[in-house]
Amino acid sequence: MTAAVPFRFRPSFLDPRKLVLATDLDGTLLAGPQEARRRVRELFGGGLEGATLVFVTGRGLESVIPLLADPTIPTPHYIIADVGATVVHGDLTPVEPLHHEIAARWPGSQAVLKALAGFPQLERQSVPQERRCSFFVGENAITPALKSAVAELGCDLLYSAGRYLDVLPRGVAKGPALRRLAEAAGFDPAHIVVAGDTLNDLSLFEAGFRGIAVGGSEPALVAAVARMKHVYIADDAGCGGILDGLAHHGLGEAGRELPPAEEARGKAELVMVYHRLPFDEAVENGVPVRRRPKSPNGIMPTLLSLFSDGRTGSWVAWSQQASRTPEGFTSHVAVDRERYPNLEAARVPLTAEDVDLFYKKFSKEAFWPIIFSFPDRAVFRQDHWERYLEVNRLFAEQTAREAAEGATAWIHDYNLWMVPAFLRPLRPDLKIAFFHHTAFPSSDVFNILPWRRDIVASLLQCDYVGFHVPRYAENFLDAARSFTPLEVVGTTPCAPRFLTYGCALGVDATTTAIEVGGRRVALGAHPVGTDVALIERLMRTPAVAQDLAEIDGYLAGRTGIVSIERLDYVKGSLEKLQAFERLLEQHPELAGKVTLLNIITPAAPGMEIYDSLREELDRTVGRINGRFSTLEWVPVRYFYRSLPFEAVLAHYAACGIAWITPLRDGLNLVAKEYVAARQAVGKPGTLILSEFAGAAVELHGALLTNPYDTHSMTSTLYRAITMGPDEAAYRTERMAAIVAEHDVARWGQEFLDAVASAAQEARGQAESQARAA
Numbered sequence: 001m002t003a004a005v006p007f008r009f010r011p012s013f014l015d016p017r018k019l020v021l022a023t024d025l026d027g028t029l030l031a032g033p034q035e036a037r038r039r040v041r042e043l044f045g046g047g048l049e050g051a052t053l054v055f056v057t058g059r060g061l062e063s064v065i066p067l068l069a070d071p072t073i074p075t076p077h078y079i080i081a082d083v084g085a086t087v088v089h090g091d092l093t094p095v096e097p098l099h100h101e102i103a104a105r106w107p108g109s110q111a112v113l114k115a116l117a118g119f120p121q122l123e124r125q126s127v128p129q130e131r132r133c134s135f136f137v138g139e140n141a142i143t144p145a146l147k148s149a150v151a152e153l154g155c156d157l158l159y160s161a162g163r164y165l166d167v168l169p170r171g172v173a174k175g176p177a178l179r180r181l182a183e184a185a186g187f188d189p190a191h192i193v194v195a196g197d198t199l200n201d202l203s204l205f206e207a208g209f210r211g212i213a214v215g216g217s218e219p220a221l222v223a224a225v226a227r228m229k230h231v232y233i234a235d236d237a238g239c240g241g242i243l244d245g246l247a248h249h250g251l252g253e254a255g256r257e258l259p260p261a262e263e264a265r266g267k268a269e270l271v272m273v274y275h276r277l278p279f280d281e282a283v284e285n286g287v288p289v290r291r292r293p294k295s296p297n298g299i300m301p302t303l304l305s306l307f308s309d310g311r312t313g314s315w316v317a318w319s320q321q322a323s324r325t326p327e328g329f330t331s332h333v334a335v336d337r338e339r340y341p342n343l344e345a346a347r348v349p350l351t352a353e354d355v356d357l358f359y360k361k362f363s364k365e366a367f368w369p370i371i372f373s374f375p376d377r378a379v380f381r382q383d384h385w386e387r388y389l390e391v392n393r394l395f396a397e398q399t400a401r402e403a404a405e406g407a408t409a410w411i412h413d414y415n416l417w418m419v420p421a422f423l424r425p426l427r428p429d430l431k432i433a434f435f436h437h438t439a440f441p442s443s444d445v446f447n448i449l450p451w452r453r454d455i456v457a458s459l460l461q462c463d464y465v466g467f468h469v470p471r472y473a474e475n476f477l478d479a480a481r482s483f484t485p486l487e488v489v490g491t492t493p494c495a496p497r498f499l500t501y502g503c504a505l506g507v508d509a510t511t512t513a514i515e516v517g518g519r520r521v522a523l524g525a526h527p528v529g530t531d532v533a534l535i536e537r538l539m540r541t542p543a544v545a546q547d548l549a550e551i552d553g554y555l556a557g558r559t560g561i562v563s564i565e566r567l568d569y570v571k572g573s574l575e576k577l578q579a580f581e582r583l584l585e586q587h588p589e590l591a592g593k594v595t596l597l598n599i600i601t602p603a604a605p606g607m608e609i610y611d612s613l614r615e616e617l618d619r620t621v622g623r624i625n626g627r628f629s630t631l632e633w634v635p636v637r638y639f640y641r642s643l644p645f646e647a648v649l650a651h652y653a654a655c656g657i658a659w660i661t662p663l664r665d666g667l668n669l670v671a672k673e674y675v676a677a678r679q680a681v682g683k684p685g686t687l688i689l690s691e692f693a694g695a696a697v698e699l700h701g702a703l704l705t706n707p708y709d710t711h712s713m714t715s716t717l718y719r720a721i722t723m724g725p726d727e728a729a730y731r732t733e734r735m736a737a738i739v740a741e742h743d744v745a746r747w748g749q750e751f752l753d754a755v756a757s758a759a760q761e762a763r764g765q766a767e768s769q770a771r772a773a
Contacts, residue, residue: 014210014250017050018191022080022178022204023242025057025064027197028214030073030518032238034428037072040239041425044074052187056080056174058166058200061088062128066484069457070517071421072428078185083158083166083200084177085131098180105169106131107153112167115153119146122165131172135165160199161218175203193249195242197221205231212245214238266402268314270306270752273399273411273419275359277317277345278304278335290333299437299528302744304335306752307343314402316395319347320355324394346402348394357384358391363415365609366449371414371438372570372664375448377609385451389418396422403430408755411462413437421458433755434459435466435526438666439694443478456483460516463762464755468667468694470494470510470525477511477523486516498525498698504691504706513758520765522758526751527698529744530672538649539680547650554637555595559721560655564599564648564670565662567610567617567640572663572690572707573600574613577620577636579661579713584628584635587718592633594721596659597651599639614640652677652685656728657720659688661707667694671702672739679736684728686720687735698742701734 021044023029029040044053053076055064061081067073068090077090085106087098094100112133116122121141125134142159150157150167158166158173174196182189194204195212199220205211211231213222215238225231232248234241278300280291307313321329326349335343350358362384369377396419399409408431411419420432446452456479459465467473480486490513494500500508513522538544551560561580565571580596600617603610621638628635643651652658658674671689678685689695689702696704705716 014191014193014246015188016048016251018188019048019051019251020054020182020187020192021051021242021246022054022056022192022194022209024174024196024198024201024204025055025059025067027216028195028201028238028242029055030067030238031197031214031216032236032240032242036236036239036243038425038428040242041072041074052077052185054078054080054178054181056084056178056194056196056201056204058083058164058198060128060130061086061092063485065092066453066457066517069453069483071425071457071461078181080174080177080181082129082132083168084173084175084203085129085168087177087181095181095184098177098184102131102169102172102177105154105172107155109133112153112155115149116146116167119149122146125164131169133167135167136163137165138163158200160220164200166200173203174201175205175207178204178209179207193246195245199224210249212242212249214241214245265405266314266407267312267404268402269311269404269407270313271399271402271407271409272303272306272313272315273395273409273416274303274315274317275413275415276300277319277347278315279345281319299744301531302748304340304343305745306748307335307340310342312342312404313340313344315343315345316348316398316402317345318350318355318391318395320352321349323351324349324354346398348398350391350394354387354391357387359415360604362388367414367417368570370445370449371441373439373441373445374569374664375445377569378448380450382450392416392418393422395419396426399423400426403427405429406431408433408752410435410752410755417455418458420461421454424461431464431755431759432462433464433466433751434462435751436468436472436666437528439664440467440472440475440479442475443482446475446479447482452479453483456480460484460519460521462521464522464524464758466524466526466751466754468525468527469505469697470498470507471505471697472666472694473510473523473525474507477514480514480516484516486514489513489515489520490522494525494697499696499700503697503704505694505697513761520758520762522754522761524751524754526747526754527694527742528667528669529742529747530669530676530739531745532676532740532743535649535673535676536680538646539653539677541646543644543646544650544653547647548653551597551650551654555654558592558633559594559657560651561594561596561657561659561717561721562599562651562655562674563596563659564601564651565660566601567603567614569610569613570662570664572661573598573617574620575663575707575713576659576661577617577624579710579717580636581620581624581627582710582714583717584624586714590721591628591635592630594635595633596636597639597655598636599641599643599648599651601642602640648673649677653681653683656684657686657688657717659717659720660693661688661690661705661713662693663690663707665690665693665695669695671695671699675699675732675735675739678732679739684725684732686723686728686731688716688720699735699738701731701738703731 053074055076059081064079064081079088085102087095122135122137154170156168156170192209194209196204197214197217199218202224205225213225213233215234215236232245234244236244282289329349331347332344335345365379403409406429411434488511491509492512493509494507500506511523621636624636625634652674660668660671687702688705690707691704703716703720706712
């Protein structure tokens with residue numbers, strides 16, 4: 001690498017089309033008021049056509065990578081990392097021949113460490129880095145002997161901030177690296193502006209480029225540049241100083257180059273962001289009509305109940321239309337004026353193709369297998385991902401229009417993983433909360449996703465991220481750790497609320513808050529409850545009584561084993577049937593004494609991925625009944641259809657055992673519904689539950705089984721069948737108390753309370769830091 005003469009500064013106006021901003025990160029681009037950061041992001045995210053952004057940082061490249069997925073930070077065209085020892089394009093490919101030249105000058109980390117082993121005062125920094133070695137050291141340790149040892153290696157020594165020592169290839173620093181990049185890329189030196197805040201940025205200013213020392217810069221840097229006429233010393237910190245400096249250097253009023261952010265605000269205090277509307281849309285005789293959802297139970301009535309107190313709200317969801325801009329389309333409709341007078345549905349028009357690709361294909365073929373740890377079934381298509389991003393962007397934009405200043409946006413489930421990434425830059429004032437209604441897989445499985453960095457970066461824009469159980473929160477934390485540096489700032493024990501060592505999904509403590517990229521993100525475990533009061537009311541209705549009498553009639557005194565699940569390979573339906581077949585083989589005395597009521601709810605129309613599973617289930621049921629049936633008894637009664645909730649409750653009431661053994665499940669509300677139903681009719685009910693269902697860590701009293709273990713499945717079922725009445729009653733009472741105390745209404749309110757508490761704690765911490773500064 002040849003030495004270069006510093007460019008001579010010539011006062012003139014900057015041409016925005018030729019502008020190159022080369023900026024340090026920590027303390028500079030990543031600092032300053034939120035509004036100033038937004039303006040810099042917009043200026044270098046397309047607002048200044050032709051402008052180039054270069055990250056120039058002491059961080060190793062590995063530590064810069066997480067920033068590339070952060071939607072609040074502009075994407076760089078080039079990155080100079082490792083204090084100048086790494087020079088790459090924005091896509092992380094090396095800039096040649098610079099990369100080769102720098103590598104040729106580096107003797108290697110092991111050679112440096114060996115040569116400096118005689119200086120025990122050097123403490124090596126534990127940070128990712130390439131072609132340099134970094135140490136912590138006091139200023140009095142920078143002795144002639146140390147300088148000589150570094151020189152003999154053919155390296156340079158850089159000391160900054162009174163404690164950081166870098167050993168770099170000779171001639172390598174931020175300034176020289178930027179000069180060489182300018183030559184290679186053909187930048188006009190007169191239109192390069194550099195910005196920094198510490199002494200290791202000094203070489204940028206010494207190179208002769210227009211400079212900005214942002215507010216709060218290291219005093220030694222300010223003293224060194226005070227006499228440099230081409231350097232502007234700003235008062236404002238971070239991006240505020242960058243904007244002032246760009247204006248000083250002739251870009252006009254840089255902070256006003258773009259129009260201010262859209263000030264339009266909605267009225268909603270709470271915005272529910274859900275993929276489905278809180279009612280069903282249909283067309284009858286050519287006229288659009290709305291119907292209440294078929295099931296009175298589940299999550300939707302609970303979310304709606306949060307608006308029953310008159311809270312002003314908006315429900316953002318899709319509405320399938322002929323186009324995204326349908327003629328005569330009404331975007332806002334009342335949900336139910338009588339029950340929820342201040343709640344409107346904000347409908348996002350999507351085409352049938354949008355829904356098919358974004359939801360039925362991509363979400364179910366790419367995300368679903370990963371979420372439930374079946375990576376061999378995953379199908380990844382970049383074009384489907386891009387459609388998914390489009391839909392998530394539409395949801396975010398609609399949410400931004402609905403929310404009042406400082407409102408809460410509650411986003412639901414993996415279908416909308418990328419909404420926070422689009423929403424945060426649009427509305428930094430919002431409290432953004434996210435809840436996963438599914439599992440969250442271990443990091444080694446989650447990281448199979450080609451878009452894992454984008455998803456984690458999006459979720460880290462939230463103020464609060466909720467999961468069913470602590471294990472999923474810890475899995476998310478591990479995924480975030482593999483993506484970006486973070487600090488755990490809050491933990492809580494899991495016992496006695498959750499099982500710890502007695503369940504496959506158990507953990508002994510869970511993380512409640514992390515700090516990452518200058519932001520605090522709170523985490524929480526919130527198992528969804530069921531509507532116990534509704535179940536108690538319905539159990540007293542004639543419809544349930546009639547269905548119950550019919551079921552009791554064909555059970556005819558036999559022990560009923562109920563299994564209700566959706567058609568899905570994650571539910572373990574086939575493994576369950578095979579285990580029941582083994583039970584009948586091993587215990588012939590049970591013939592004619594037990595009946596499995598196997599109810600499979602069909603998948604949504606168009607979900608072809610489940611067709612082969614249904615065929616296999618049909619064959620297995622036929623084989624079992626063919627082997628063991630008698631004239632008076634059929635071991636498996638198999639129903640492939642959706643049942644009204646009243647009919648489901650009747651099956652719960654009729655069966656002394658519920659057999660719920662998914663291979664994976666986020667929570668499983670069937671387990672809680674069963675417990676509530678048995679308690680409502682005053683009968684004990686034995687619950688067999690997979691260790692891999694989230695409910696297993698909450699429902700103390702369930703019999704846990706490993707659905708992958710054939711012996712466990714069969715032996716646990718036999719134990720349930722032969723369990724004494726006293727033990728069954730004890731277990732039922734224990735589970736019923738948990739289900740009643742943590743019902744679905746409490747779940748919804750506790751989640752919102754946790755979001756508000758997290759936001760208040762984050763504000764308090766920010767105010768404390770501001771006072772300390």
